[in-house]
Amino acid sequence: MEDFYRDYILDHYRNPRNFGHLENATVSAEELNPLCGDVIRMDLQVDDAGIVREVRFSGKGCAISQASASMLTESVIGMPLEAVAKLSKDVVLENVGIGISPTRMKCAMLGLRVLKTAAIGSLAAWPDEE
Amino acid sequence: MEDFYRDYILDHYRNPRNFGHLENATVSAEELNPLCGDVIRMDLQVDDAGIVREVRFSGKGCAISQASASMLTESVIGMPLEAVAKLSKDVVLENVGIGISPTRMKCAMLGLRVLKTAAIGSLAAWPDEE
Amino acid sequence: MIHVRERTAQEIRADFPIFARPTGRGKPLVYLDSAATSQKPQSVIDALDTYYREYNANIHRGVYEIAARATEAFEAARARVARFINCAPGELIWTRNTTEAINLVAYAWGNANVRAGDVILLTELEHHSNLVPWQLLAQRTGAVLRFIPIDERGVLVLDGLDRLLDGCTILSIAHVGNTLGTIQPLDRIIPRARAAGALVVVDGAQGTPHLPVDVAALDCDFYAFSGHKMLAPTGVGALYGKRSLLESMPPFLSGGDMIRTVGYERTTFNEPPWKFEAGTSNIADAIAFGVAVDYLADVGLGWIREHEKRITRYALERLTALAPRGLVVYGPRDPEHIGGVLSFNLGDVHAHDVASILDTEGVCVRAGHHCTMPLMEKMGWHATARASFYLYNTEEDVDTLVSALEKAARIFKL
Amino acid sequence: MIHVRERTAQEIRADFPIFARPTGRGKPLVYLDSAATSQKPQSVIDALDTYYREYNANIHRGVYEIAARATEAFEAARARVARFINCAPGELIWTRNTTEAINLVAYAWGNANVRAGDVILLTELEHHSNLVPWQLLAQRTGAVLRFIPIDERGVLVLDGLDRLLDGCTILSIAHVGNTLGTIQPLDRIIPRARAAGALVVVDGAQGTPHLPVDVAALDCDFYAFSGHKMLAPTGVGALYGKRSLLESMPPFLSGGDMIRTVGYERTTFNEPPWKFEAGTSNIADAIAFGVAVDYLADVGLGWIREHEKRITRYALERLTALAPRGLVVYGPRDPEHIGGVLSFNLGDVHAHDVASILDTEGVCVRAGHHCTMPLMEKMGWHATARASFYLYNTEEDVDTLVSALEKAARIFKL
């Protein structure tokens, strides 16, 4: 777990990519991490072909949830919204590149859950429980 | 405990003394053994000097509760009602003359509790808990 | 599940340390009161010990190693118990016992849905725990109670069932009766209750220990049961509820753990099952409950059922020898319809006296009203003695019971 | 009680088997989360083991030897726990935990006595378990909630208390706050609440583990607490209630054991405390709770309090060294007013990240909102890390905490 706090994770935490809101969001969602009460919001702008053009995330939280969300925004730009709806936990695990302890899994998966909720249009399951 | 079921106990069980009701009872009480739901009733007739002249008990129950109640009626005839109100569990233990297992203590004490309740005029504590 | 080799009751018995100890009078323990609470195998006792020695920690919100291990074991136990009755883990709420589980339904579902004049249908042989909560719900709401009647052997009379179900909001019924051991024909009752639009609650306190239970096949809405009657520790039970009901129902107990967000004035609740679990759970005992159902599944519910039928049949045979001395067995006579329970009386001897004399021979039976006072009154029984059998009982236990009963008959000169 | 010789924390530690095991990374366990749940001494674990190996049986109605032993041990445990808080055994109801105890009061007393417009007074620092049950009671009855405010250190502001108490039906207040460890001045609050005619409920979850508690001297009506926070197993807690209230109050959960007589239509209830204990109790854990309070009384609550003050003072001193790297401690600073709990944050590092890094060093702290979301929001804290101390913690534990925090500061480049 200590290995988790690597420089590139801390960099995403301290300098989150695509942070903020989208005025012209096509879909949005916001969800809470029951473990700590942290909330993440995702705004997506989707073009007519169904491709994600822009993403912004917002919220306050731990390094794991923030860095995971930040990396995730980079992963989904250019993806069809349908594909976002079907993302599995693996996208997060590959992004962060290192084992996450079970107790922190919800932190790591929160951003993905919010993203999938926005893409599906109704509350997505926890990706680690699917 | 097996020793409890001696002939004189079984005799009181099969042939209870002072069994029945008193038409002209001065005080009466009825209580339940929470262990089994057995109920005993005691009717007392008290003279002007406050002396117990007659007693009748009724109810259905185990050998221990019935024999204890039967013997008890014999013990209290002629006693001042005030003294009945103050009887301790010892009167029962002496009557039955043998150790009673803790689980059956309520059975043995039920008659005495009812008697004391009648004498006091309000619900008496369990004699074994005083 | 495939069993390479069936175990014998003797082998099973060796897994239960309590049988290794003689009673205070030096007799072997003949435990015939499993319907009240079962004994526990070593593996269940060990699960508690391991939890407290190795990874005791509060669950769900802890980040550190032992909290992670405790949370995982706790939720894994939920999944095991859920699988044991064929439901999803998200449909299984931990409670203290069957009684709390039934109260949960009566308060949470009942208060929200039952109106004056509604009918709550029970049977005449219910345990107090499946009667009093409904009486109190009826008092709170103005609903009325109806009862499916029983015949003189304690068997449900289903002739008038559709009339009784007419306008019925809730049917709550024991899977297996605890005084007579009667196995209820739920497959004939539940479909008719569903057709009548009633909520179906099953009191499974005597069901899960003895019968393979599949809540999906039963098609009930709620199923309540107790760990302590099925090899698990005291203090833990469970309530199965259909997911959609659990989602729409308001919570019951409230406080820590069952919330999503809390403000001074307003609160939102967690998803089921956690929505119904307030405060620190009985973590250790829930984990041990998971071990208990694994033990049962490993022995095999089919084997247990056959074993109980064997013992019940043997006991019925042996007890007939005492009929001339006044022994009467109540309830149905066919072991096919009995869940390992026999209620009886010996002549005019009070059941408590019978039980006390049996105790001197190391034989543990229950005596009294068995928390079914209305049934007793209806049948005209003052009290009965009850012997109940489980996977660790043997034919020798029955032999000891019979000779202890002979002793009682001797003492009371029957 | 006279202690021939005071024990040292090191000796006490040896009674808790969990400390003999290193963590998965081979570090000694530094358990600083006793406010969530405490560790258990060998004697408590042994009590469970002995119960299940020697005399497991259902209580109160059993006639045979092991049932007698179980009943006696169960009621003796009640008497021990009652003596521990200075009440009569008949005033002590077993519950699962503090949360259930508070819910019992909110349902049984609350539903019977609270009317629309009534005032329920709480404080701004309550645990969800002493807030949500009252919110739901207010929703059921139309009562309104008021809150005693806190200052920026989390200390109650009592200036307006009499105004707040005006027309108040219930005051419910934590004895010791769980997020900041604040010991509440109950001696200054309860007399005024009584004068105002309010029912006084105390959430003692963090009281009984750490302070000598005398409910008669406190003069509260109800006092709720959890065994698992004071060396007892999970799954058992207790509610003290004044005898007269317990007698007049309707029951809460209903079913087996809490009844006197039951008919199909009508039921009468047992005396307190059994009137409030429905179904098979958590027998083994209640017995072990009795052993736990004996252990605490034997060490001495006075010793425990002094020890916690020592450790808290030492921790406050040692943590100042981290102030330049952004460590902030919340709440009151005087160990006299703190019940062995310190909440803090390290610079802009999220409390969860702090806790995860501490975990790699074997240090267990809690991180998050500690089931006090409204308090967190009011104080403007997103989350805090919380270290809590108990009788088995030592100054070395604090040293390890500090060096683990230094590691976290290093990783996050503070």
Ligand SMILES: Cc1ncc(COP(=O)(O)O)c(C=O)c1O
């Ligand atoms: C102040 C306070 N109240 C109530 C509770 C709830 O205790 P339990 O979870 O044992 O019901 C806690 C424990 O977290 C607490 O600290």
Ligand SMILES: Cc1ncc(COP(=O)(O)O)c(C=O)c1O
């Ligand atoms: C049929 C039935 N229902 C309910 C109960 C109550 O179970 P518990 O005491 O575990 O709540 C019992 C157990 O005595 C029972 O046999």
